Amino acid sequence: MKIEWIEDFLALIEAGTFSQGAERRHVTQPAFSRRIRQLEEWLGVELIDRHSPRLTLLPHAQAYEASLRDWLAHLYALRGRIRADAAHGPRGILTTQHTLTVSYLPRLLLYFRRHAPQARLQVKSSDRNECIRDFQRGAADLLLCSEPDGAPLFVERTNVQRVQLGTEQLVPVCAADLFGQPVFDLDSKAPLPVIGYEPNSFLGGMLSSPYWLDLQRHYDIELVCETSFTIGIRELTLSGLGIGWLPHGLIESHLLTGKLVSLAERLGGPMLMVACYRQPDVGAASVDTLWESLHDRPPKV
Structure with a gap:
């Protein structure tokens, strides 16, 4: 044929x-x-x-x-x-979750381009659980992911290398009114409309007890929408449909422009770590170069 x-x-x-x-x-x-x-x-x-x-x-x-x-x-x-x-030699393969692909990965790739231009890299963006599975079965050399604060992955595998790149908060935000104030009044007795995560998703788990239980003790919560699609939650929040909890790196520009207003001072929010993992005994020169650059001065999360 x-x-x-x-x-x-x-x-x-x-x-x-x-x-x-x-x-x-x-x-x-x-x-x-x-x-x-x-x-x-x-x-x-x-x-x-x-x-x-x-x-x-x-x-x-x-x-x-x-x-x-x-x-x-x-x-x-x-x-x-x-x-x-x-x-040019084999490429390194980095797998990362969809949210970081939008929020942090562009800055990291620009950093690699400036500090390790000779290193070749292929990026695979997937659901967080799928990224972890790909890394565990050797389908990726590097794993870039978010983690609960104080609970790193692979603690039982001492041969897996890790570098922490920073922390960020899951920030409760809502749209702003014409005067730059939150469209929802936290002091009113009306139910708070919430754009929530599916309970079995990573960020849904981050918002579960004790944080969510404590929130429900103080506020009457009305769940408007439930999804694991982080970008969808951001867009629904921008539309003024409810309060959403989003990684700071994903909404930093919206906070600066005033399109979204942070409610963290009143509602708080869980902290996330962002870390990168490397497979043991990966011999590709590109992976060595990229890993070394991650220990230098990578961009802040």
């Missing part, structure tokens, strides 16, 4: 006719038709309904079109990585 046959088939779908597909692929129509036939012979099935006056894919061809596109994209990406690794 030749990759060009898959390219031909996808070009045929996009063009809509054999003649236009051949033109896209810069071959004659007979040669183009022959290559479509060769793909069908290799697969052992027909892909085109040749009894139809218009180009019509058979049902199984329609069902697997997206898979063929994905396979081809992955193959080209793999080729690019192999070429880059051969030319």
Whole structure:
């Protein structure tokens, strides 16, 4: 099987006719038709309904079109990585949770670019639990994550290296009114509308007892929305729909511009640590370089 046959088939779908597909692929129509036939012979099935006056894919061809596109994209990406690794050496792989991808990672990558420009790095952004699993099974060299204050990960694995990059607070915030004041009055007897986290999420766990229980002792809480999507909580909070608890790094600019108002002075908020972990015995030169730079002067969380 030749990759060009898959390219031909996808070009045929996009063009809509054999003649236009051949033109896209810069071959004659007979040669183009022959290559479509060769793909069908290799697969052992027909892909085109040749009894139809218009180009019509058979049902199984329609069902697997997206898979063929994905396979081809992955193959080209793999080729690019192999070429880059051969030319420059293997890359380090850093996995991090979605929230840090938005709040802290851009500053960290700019720091790496300035202080370790020769080090090659690939970033994978996932749910926090998935990031930890990837790191544990060796699918990532570095793990950047948030942790409960005073409760680092992997304490039982003495060979896993760790560097703490800073702390940040889960800040209770709400939208501001025209005068820059909170749109919700904490002293009123009205229920406080809350944009909350799903209980089984990491940040949901951070807000659970004793913090949440203590809050409920003092305020009547009305749960407006519950989600593990941190960016969604920020947007709902900006819309004035309720009070949300968000990592400071994610809302720093909104606090400075006055779009959000901190309620931390009245409501407090749990503290988070941000740390980076390194797999033991990782020999890639890029990982060594990046790890050394993390011990120098990385940007503040």
